Amino acid sequence: MTYFISCILRLRSGYFHYLHKTLSYRKITATQIFDGHRFLASGTVIIFDSTGTIIDIISKEEAGEDVENVEGILCPGLINAHCHLELSHMKGLIPEHTGLQDFIVDVVGKRHFPEEEIRNAITNAEKEMIADGIIAVGDICNNTHTLFQKQQNNIAYYSFIEVSGWNPAIASIRYEHSKKIFEAYQFNPHNSKFIIHNSSLSPHAPYSVSNDLWDLLTPHFPEKTITIHNQESAAENELFKTGTGKFRDMYAKMGLDDSHFTPTGKTSLQSYYSKLDDAANKIFVHNTFTSQEDINFINSYPASRLSKPPTVYGQSSMVFFCLCPNANLYIENRLPPIDLLRKNNCTIILGTDSLAGNHQLSIKSEIKTIQQHFPHIPLEEILGWATINGARALEMDTTLGSFEKGKRPGWAVL
Numbered sequence: 001m002t003y004f005i006s007c008i009l010r011l012r013s014g015y016f017h018y019l020h021k022t023l024s025y026r027k028i029t030a031t032q033i034f035d036g037h038r039f040l041a042s043g044t045v046i047i048f049d050s051t052g053t054i055i056d057i058i059s060k061e062e063a064g065e066d067v068e069n070v071e072g073i074l075c076p077g078l079i080n081a082h083c084h085l086e087l088s089h090m091k092g093l094i095p096e097h098t099g100l101q102d103f104i105v106d107v108v109g110k111r112h113f114p115e116e117e118i119r120n121a122i123t124n125a126e127k128e129m130i131a132d133g134i135i136a137v138g139d140i141c142n143n144t145h146t147l148f149q150k151q152q153n154n155i156a157y158y159s160f161i162e163v164s165g166w167n168p169a170i171a172s173i174r175y176e177h178s179k180k181i182f183e184a185y186q187f188n189p190h191n192s193k194f195i196i197h198n199s200s201l202s203p204h205a206p207y208s209v210s211n212d213l214w215d216l217l218t219p220h221f222p223e224k225t226i227t228i229h230n231q232e233s234a235a236e237n238e239l240f241k242t243g244t245g246k247f248r249d250m251y252a253k254m255g256l257d258d259s260h261f262t263p264t265g266k267t268s269l270q271s272y273y274s275k276l277d278d279a280a281n282k283i284f285v286h287n288t289f290t291s292q293e294d295i296n297f298i299n300s301y302p303a304s305r306l307s308k309p310p311t312v313y314g315q316s317s318m319v320f321f322c323l324c325p326n327a328n329l330y331i332e333n334r335l336p337p338i339d340l341l342r343k344n345n346c347t348i349i350l351g352t353d354s355l356a357g358n359h360q361l362s363i364k365s366e367i368k369t370i371q372q373h374f375p376h377i378p379l380e381e382i383l384g385w386a387t388i389n390g391a392r393a394l395e396m397d398t399t400l401g402s403f404e405k406g407k408r409p410g411w412a413v414l
């Protein structure tokens with residue numbers, strides 16, 4: 001039917017004018033249009049129906065009257081692949097540049113607030129993201145505080161129920177606790193054709209999940225996107241290589257028993273990577289201390305160990321490197337090795353992390369920071385990270401991430 005209508009539109013702009021009036025189509029063009037993959041020829045018009053579904057992408061000449069002209073770059077709704085909406089009430093509470101270990105101690109110690117304040121901050125943070133042009137969020141959850149907001153179906157979410165527990169003795173208690181939260185997030189969005197909600201049980205970080213806890217988690221990985229905070233500080237690699245450093249100090253400060261831990265002699269990523277064999281997609285977040293050696297390890301990893309054959313995007317793109325440069329600058333005053341990742345054709349996506357460790361939840365601001373520090377990277381490439389790549393990582397690319405007929409990707413203006 002859509003095809004039929006679009007054929008008529010191409011032939012008879014007069015008839016289209018009639019359709020526009022009765023079915024409230026919107027015809028939009030812009031100074032530049034980025035479609036999720038590339039910039040389109042100037043004068044291209046995108047036609048959305050009243051539900052926001054794209055019914056055609058045509059030239060200005062074919063589009064007839066009533067074309068709305070947007071100043072700036074029009075692109076598909078942005079994907080924030082890493083956020084902690086539940087920490088939105090902590091904006092400005094933690095000083096900058098303290099380093100990751102002190103930051104974690106601060107988050108754990110200062111996060112408890114009256115529930116109403118937490119809920120208000122969550123609502124406002126979602127509004128901030130929508131105003132930024134964000135249409136989907138990969139969101140970390142340690143509790144059910146964000147559930148009421150997600151059930152309003154304003155934007156799409158992949159809720160990553162975060163599991164942590166360094167002491168093996170409490171592995172089953174922590175696992176059962178997280179599983180209850182995971183069950184609470186199993187709801188069907190009202191408008192499930194377009195608004196997507198998915199969820200998985202995901203490990204917090206290599207330094208906060210004991211082997212016993214990993215064993216309980218891995219059976220939940222098949223067919224899911226699994227995310228983990230990866231190599232966010234130099235101390236993480238040091239802990240796994242030699243068993244020394246700032247994480248040992250952090251465990252002591254937090255009163256955590258770490259006597260069970262035996263260093264592997266390898267980097268953090270290489271120590272735990274095989275535990276994610278069964279995940280459909282893996283999202284590594286931060287990667288500020290990921291090296292060429294780590295990328296070589298991933299690229300030469302035997303495909304036979306992975307639970308499913310390569311996807312249509314190819315095996316390597318099942319691994320996503322999520323960058324949150326503003327949070328890295330806030331916490332560690334450091335930037336991720338973007339040129340290293342690009343040189344190795346790694347699939348990059350973008351996230352904001354939380355308002356506890358960032359001044360705003362804005363993908364546009366993350367793009368701006370990357371442009372400032374890496375001016376040689378083409379904008380077209382960065383916009384792909386913020387749109388189609390993020391949608392693939394969150395398994396939402398059938399509706400989001402690019403301007404294509406039949407999709408309902410929303411839009412952002414830069």
Ligand SMILES: [Zn+2]
Binds near residue numbers: 082285
């Ligand atoms: Zn995070």
